[in-house]
Ligand SMILES: Nc1ncnc2c1ncn2[C@@H]1O[C@H](COP(=O)(O)OP(=O)(O)OP(=O)(O)O)[C@@H](O)[C@H]1O
C-alpha cells in the first residue's frame with residue numbers, strides 16, 4: 680500500500696514547537712493480517728492544537744484512536760500520548776467514543792457516567808476529594824447543558840443527551856489529550872455549537888490537544904489547525920487549505936473530486952458518486968468495512 684504522499688507531506692508540514700508534543704506518532708503503521716490500514720504515519724500534535732481526522736468508512740480513523748488509547752498495538756512504529764506509551768484508562772486522555780446506544784437498563788445516572796471520567800480508572804476516592812468531585816461533575820454537566828437530566832437513568836436518555844454526557848465525561852478530568860470519535864453525530868445544531876465551543880475553550884485555556892474524527896468538517900472548520908485525511912491506506916496531513924483541495928482529495932480518492940468554498944463552508948463533491956448527498960451524516964451508516972466515496976460536506 681503506497682503511503683509516500685502522506686509520508687512526505689507529514690514530514691513537510693509537521694509543526695516543530697518548543698513545547699513537547701501532546702501526542703506523537705513516528706513511522707506508525709497498522710495492519711490487520713494482510714490488510715494495511717495506514718503506515719509511515721508521522722504526526723506530532725502540540726498542546727492546544729486541534730487536528731481533524733477525516734476519511735471514508737473503514738479508512739482506519741477509529742482504529743487510530745484505539746491505538747492512542749492503548750487498546751491496540753501498532754504493527755510498526757512508535758506512539759506516545761502525554762509523554763507516555765498509551766495505556767488503557769490513562770487519566771491524561773479524555774475520550775468521546777463513536778456513538779453507540781447505552782443499555783436501557785444500565786443502572787447509572789447521568790452524573791455517575793460523568794463522574795467515571797474522574798475516577799473510573801482507580802478504586803475509591805478519599806473523603807476530602809468528594810466535594811471537589813461533586814463540584815467538577817456539576818460544572819461538566821452544566822457545560823454540556825445536561826444538568827436537568829443528570830439524575831435520569833442514562834439508558835433512557837436520547838442519543839444526543841447521552842452523547843453530551845460522554846463529552847462531559849471526557850472533559851471532566853481536564854485531560855492533556857482529547858480524542859473524539861464523531862462526537863457531533865446525533866447532536867442538534869444548537870448542541871453541536873455548545874460542544875464545539877466547549878472543546879475550543881478548553882484547548883485554548885488549558886492547552887488540551889484535540890484529535891477530532893469527523894465526517895463533517897464544517898461545524899469545526901474555524902477550530903481546525905490541521906487535517907489528517909485517510910483514504911484506503913493513503914493519507915495527507917496539513918492545514919485545511921492545503922489538504923481540502925480538489926487536487927489533494929482527487930489524488931487520495933484516485934478519482935475526480937471537487938472541493939468548493941461556499942461562503943464559510945466547504946462542499947466536497949465526489950465526481951463518481953452520482954447525485955449530491957447534502958446530508959452524509961444522516962444516511963444509514965455502512966458497516967465498518969464499507970468503502971464510501973468522498974462525503975459531500977455541506
Ligand atoms: N480487530 C480487527 N480485526 C480486523 N479488522 C479490523 C479490526 N478492527 C477494525 N478492523 C477493520 O479495519 C477497518 C477500519 O476500521 P475503523 O473502525 O478504524 O474505520 P473508520 O475509519 O473509523 O470507519 P467509520 O467511518 O465507519 O467509523 C475496517 O475495515 C474494519 O473492519
Ligand SMILES: [Mg+2]
Nearest residue numbers: 740741742777
Ligand atoms: Mg469509526
